[in-house]
Amino acid sequence: MKAQLKAAKKVAALKKALKAAPPAKKAAIKAKLVKAQKVLAKATAVAKKVLAGGKKPIKARIAAIKAKIAAAAHPVRKAALKAQLKAAKKVAALKKALKAAPPAKKAAIKAKLAVAKKALAKASAKVKKVSAKLAAKKALPPGVKPIKARIASIKAKLAAATHPKKVAALKAQLKAAKKVASLKKALKAAPPA
Secondary structure, three states: OHHHHHHHHHHHHHHHHHHHOOHHHHHHHHHHHHHHHHHHHHHHHHHHHHHHHOOOOHHHHHHHHHHHHHHOOOHHHHHHHHHHHHHHHHHHHHHHHHHHOOHHHHHHHHHHHHHHHHHHHHHHHHHHHHHHHHHHHHOOOOOOOOHHHHHHHHHHHHHHOOOHHHHHHHHHHHHHHHHHHHHHHHHHHOOOO
16 A cells, blocks of 8 residues: 555656656656556555455454344344354454464464354355345346335326326326235235234
């Protein structure tokens, strides 16, 4: 990141110098600017690679999982997130133990840590799978609006309609949509048979 900032500052300074330079010096500054831009592009690529490869620190991951648990409504997702949190806490505890451990015990803790990391990866994958399944269930087919949005859309069209035939057709559509909405509401509230 520091290299990227340094390169960016150099490019900015050369651009400024290029603007103020007399025509005789412009070619030399342009050559320097091209070089500096290449250095900046390389530094940016390195920074991107580092950021992409770097995972969140374990403390941040635990905090993020806790926030997701608090926001989760579905019991299956909540259970998957709790399992992920348990695995993450185990990794955190082993990392802490590894730092404090004497050299003789480090190899054993490292082995346990590797197992714990695999368990965390497995738990994280399960959370992703559960989340994707729930999202797919919630998702409507392309072009199909949720019933509330459909009712609002019909009402807006009805307010703008002037032709009696169109008004009648929209009123019938609104009546049908409202019936669907009330049935969906009743279905949610109904006890299982």
